[in-house]
Amino acid sequence: DPVCPMSSPPPSEHAPKPGIAPPPKAHSSPDSAEVVFQAWLASRAVPRAKTASYLFPGAQRPFSAENFRLAYRIIQECAYDLFFTLWSLHPIRATIMMAMNMIRSLLPAFRGYSQAMLIDELQSLVVSGHFTWYRIGQMLFVEVLRRVIEGLLDSLAATNESLVLNSVRFHIEHQQLSQRVRLDLPTLSDPFVRELLQESDLFARSFHVTGNGFGLLSPLEAFRVLSLIAEIASHLWVIYSLTHCTTHVCVLIFSSFPAAFPLLMAWLGPAVSFGSHGHATESDPWSFSNQEEAQASERQEKLRNLAYNDSFRPEVELFGLGPWILHSWSAARKVLLGAEQRNLATEYSVLANLHVSELFSALQHIPLIIMLQTSSASLGSVTLYRSSIQSVVFATRNLLSVVRMAFQGVFLMGAFYAAMNIKPRLQPKKEDIIAYKQIPGGAKIDVRGLSYTYPGSNEPALRDVNFTLQAGETLAIVGHNGSGKSTLANILLRIVDFSDGQLLVNDVDIRRYAPAEYHDHVTAVFQGFSKFSTTVQENVGLGYVPHVQSPEAVNHALELADADGVVNALPKGLQTKLESSVYDPAPFGGPNSAFSPSTGHHGLSGGEWQRVAVARAFMRARQPGVDLLLFDEPTSSLDAHAQNHVFNTIANVSKDPVSGARTKSVIFITHRLSTARRADKVAMMENGTISEFGSHEELLRKQGSYAALYDASV
Ligand SMILES: Nc1ncnc2c1ncn2[C@@H]1O[C@H](COP(=O)(O)OP(=O)(O)OP(=O)(O)O)[C@@H](O)[C@H]1O
Numbered sequence: 147d148p149v150c151p152m153s154s155p156p157p158s159e160h161a162p163k164p165g166i167a168p169p170p171k172a173h174s175s176p177d178s179a180e181v182v183f184q185a186w187l188a189s190r191a192v193p194r195a196k197t198a199s200y201l202f203p204g205a206q207r208p209f210s211a212e213n214f215r216l217a218y219r220i221i222q223e224c225a226y227d228l229f230f231t232l233w234s235l236h237p238i239r240a241t242i243m244m245a246m247n248m249i250r251s252l253l254p255a256f257r258g259y260s261q262a263m264l265i266d267e268l269q270s271l272v273v274s275g276h277f278t279w280y281r282i283g284q285m286l287f288v289e290v291l292r293r294v295i296e297g298l299l300d301s302l303a304a305t306n307e308s309l310v311l312n313s314v315r316f317h318i319e320h321q322q323l324s325q326r327v328r329l330d331l332p333t334l335s336d337p338f339v340r341e342l343l344q345e346s347d348l349f350a351r352s353f354h355v356t357g358n359g360f361g362l363l364s365p366l367e368a369f370r371v372l373s374l375i376a377e378i379a380s381h382l383w384v385i386y387s388l389t390h391c392t393t394h395v396c397v398l399i400f401s402s403f404p405a406a407f408p409l410l411m412a413w414l415g416p417a418v419s420f421g422s423h424g425h426a427t428e429s430d431p432w433s434f435s436n437q438e439e440a441q442a443s444e445r446q447e448k449l450r451n452l453a454y455n456d457s458f459r460p461e462v463e464l465f466g467l468g469p470w471i472l473h474s475w476s477a478a479r480k481v482l483l484g485a486e487q488r489n490l491a492t493e494y495s496v497l498a499n500l501h502v503s504e505l506f507s508a509l510q511h512i513p514l515i516i517m518l519q520t521s522s523a524s525l526g527s528v529t530l531y532r533s534s535i536q537s538v539v540f541a542t543r544n545l546l547s548v549v550r551m552a553f554q555g556v557f558l559m560g561a562f563y564a565a566m567n568i569k570p571r572l573q574p575k576k577e578d579i580i581a582y583k584q585i586p587g588g589a590k591i592d593v594r595g596l597s598y599t600y601p602g603s604n605e606p607a608l609r610d611v612n613f614t615l616q617a618g619e620t621l622a623i624v625g626h627n628g629s630g631k632s633t634l635a636n637i638l639l640r641i642v643d644f645s646d647g648q649l650l651v652n653d654v655d656i657r658r659y660a661p662a663e664y665h666d667h668v669t670a671v672f673q674g675f676s677k678f679s680t681t682v683q684e685n686v687g688l689g690y691v692p693h694v695q696s697p698e699a700v701n702h703a704l705e706l707a708d709a710d711g712v713v714n715a716l717p718k719g720l721q722t723k724l725e726s727s728v729y730d731p732a733p734f735g736g737p738n739s740a741f742s743p744s745t746g747h748h749g750l751s752g753g754e755w756q757r758v759a760v761a762r763a764f765m766r767a768r769q770p771g772v773d774l775l776l777f778d779e780p781t782s783s784l785d786a787h788a789q790n791h792v793f794n795t796i797a798n799v800s801k802d803p804v805s806g807a808r809t810k811s812v813i814f815i816t817h818r819l820s821t822a823r824r825a826d827k828v829a830m831m832e833n834g835t836i837s838e839f840g841s842h843e844e845l846l847r848k849q850g851s852y853a854a855l856y857d858a859s860v
Pocket residue numbers: 600601603607625626627628629630631632633634673
């Protein structure tokens with residue numbers, strides 16, 4: 147079920163609360179990933195803060211000596227590895243790409259030379275009186291040829307570069323996604339891990355921006371820093387060769403000052419985040435200049451989602467949330483508008499700078515004219531001289547913004563590297579893993595002194611839970627709201643870990659099973675099951691991925707869950723696309739509405755969705771490898787007829803169809819105590835522990851809490 151987005155904790159600047167475990171280790175051993183993780187974490191510490199607090203994810207690290215040291219450490223530990231991995235995707239093309247970048251960075255200087263030669267030759271032709279159109283044509287032809295070759299080189303380089311960068315992008319995104327799906331809930335719920343993953347996401351996203359965007363931060367493209375340095379060096383060399391052995395130094399200073407002045411102003415003026423690309427926009431969350439703006443943007447998006455997303459509509463209407471949404475949205479929006487206003491002001495000042503720069507470039511002519519009058523310098527060398535100085539200034543400006551981005555990029559790269567090396571917390575060490583072994587009858591479960599406290603909670607959700615379920619038995623877990631039933635179910639399913647005690651499955655400590663392997667042997671319906679916005683076929687078939695494409699298997703699972711009638715009534719049967727939040731098939735009233743049934747998107751009632759979820763569990767339940775069926779309130783929204791059908795199916799599926807012998811253990815959580823009678827054993831939960839355990843009849847005879855709850859329910 148959708149969760150109200152406003153309930154999520156603020157993602158940034160949190161101080162570790164006293165009593166909470168210190169920042170986690172990204173790795174079990176102090177290897178390079180651990181070193182990188184610690185350096186990344188240290189770079190996020192807010193300097194001179196009274197309590198330990200951290201910069202929000204994506205925030206620009208200040209240029210401090212400590213951060214340079216941390217950046218160096220990260221580069222030392224992971225840049226080579228990452229560079230080599232990315233380079234080895236296309237070794238030849240990547241090398242060509244870097245070489246081309248280098249060559250292209252030197253071209254402007256040669257271009258200047260060639261133009262200077264052209265002008266000089268033209269000048270001497272005119273002065274000497276040997277001017278012919280043929281000669282001019284020849285020179286122009288050479289110039290055009292040079293440009294064509296340069297253009298060809300550029301287009302070849304661009305094609306090659308896009309090929310290399312696309313592979314790099316794919317590789318990074320693939321790694322990122324595979325790590326996401328590998329991590330388990332306990333790992334993902336750690337705030338440090340969440341923020342590490344957010345910065346790692348920024349690194350992966352940096353490869354999306356085409357042109358001179360965040361992509362510059364990639365280790366391959368960071369090579370551009372070198373290209374820019376080479377470009378500056380080549381221009382400086384040209385300038386040196388012009389001024390060498392002559393006394394133009396004072397003219398050089400005179401003319402370079404006007405060129406450098408706008409740059410100086412831009413550098414000293416208000417910093418535009420990420421150089422020339424850094425305008426805080428809603429789609430550029432990393433470019434906010436402070437945490438308040440980042441939070442406002444996030445809040446604004448969530449409020450917008452709350453207003454637009456139909457799944458929240460009932461609560462929004464029922465609780466009259468409209469004015470509150472509007473009020474809160476306005477407050478967040480105003481913060482962002484303030485930020486945009488500031489950026490506009492910066493832009494205006496940049497524009498003003500442009501005018502200033504034009505003025506200064508005009509002033510630059512003056513010393514050059516003086517130089518022409520007083521020295522023997524040629525027209526070509528004057529042109530070259532002037533263009534070189536401007537190029538140096540331009541390239542230096544680029545270099546500064548690239549360095550700034552690359553500096554930030556180092557920390558994002560560190561986040562990526564550390565994130566890719568996080569180990570899922572539930573995954574045992576290689577040497578501890580025991581392969582799951584089936585025993586006849588289904589899973590045998592021994593729970594001894596089990597306790598669990600949710601992170602950040604003071605009260606344990608489970609305390610000293612003890613019970614044994616023999617292979618093939620059926621257990622009903624009952625109890626009041628909040629007594630710990632779902633928590634126990636999630637621990638038994640190895641979705642959540644436990645703090646103390648022991649949990650043995652088939653006489654083996656559950657912590658020694660690889661979770662993925664263990665999950666192959668269980669199936670479940672969660673209390674808050676997912677409603678996928680896709681076809682019925684996939685909604686059900688995903689319960690057993692190898693059969694997701696098989697209509698026969700899906701139809702059979704639907705029959706078992708008494709959901710076949712529901713699906714048959716849908717306009718496109720199995721291929722009907724379901725929408726988890728369609729309350730009104732045509733909210734805008736018109737026949738062309740995006741939600742009209744003609745588009746194929748269909749809503750279902752709560753009970754119908756539950757049948758789909760139960761069918762999903764049945765997809766897998768019939769597989770011989772599955773030993774445990776766990777249902778958390780599978781029939782809470784079903785009518786009595788459907789409920790009986792589902793429980794009969796559970797009983798049938800857990801037996802051998804021929805011999806009738808039990809082949810699977812079953813655990814179900816229920817508030818409908820009439821269904822608890824179907825189980826061999828009943829566990830009555832109160833305050834996080836099992837207060838009574840036995841058969842339905844035994845517990846009734848006991849006249850305790852279960853008997854009281856049963857009497858109240860029937
Ligand atoms: N993610 C969580 N973080 C912190 N506390 C939690 C979390 N989930 C559940 N709890 C707390 O743990 C306790 C047990 O919750 P649980 O969901 O297991 O109860 P339940 O018996 O399944 O309740 P219900 O019958 O309402 O489904 C409750 O006090 C609940 O507030």
